Ligand SMILES: [Zn+2]
């Protein structure tokens with residue numbers, strides 16, 4: 835599947851997997867090892883591209899919106 839732009843290091847190295855224990859979709863960057871969990875049922879329409887691909891991600895420090903289509907990041 836296509837790689838996405840990592841919200842942290844901005845490299846084209848961001849991809850996801852399903853965590854076997856929690857069954858949560860986890861996004862991870864193989865460039866900088868950044869990791870964030872996707873909060874399911876929290877998809878929203880992206881203001882920028884108009885697709886329903888705006889996803890809530892949660893990492894160690896914060897939660898934020900991230901669009902998996904156009905890679906726009908916005909605060910909650
Ligand atoms: Zn990264």
Ligand SMILES: [Zn+2]
Nearest residue numbers: 880883901904
């Ligand atoms: Zn978008």
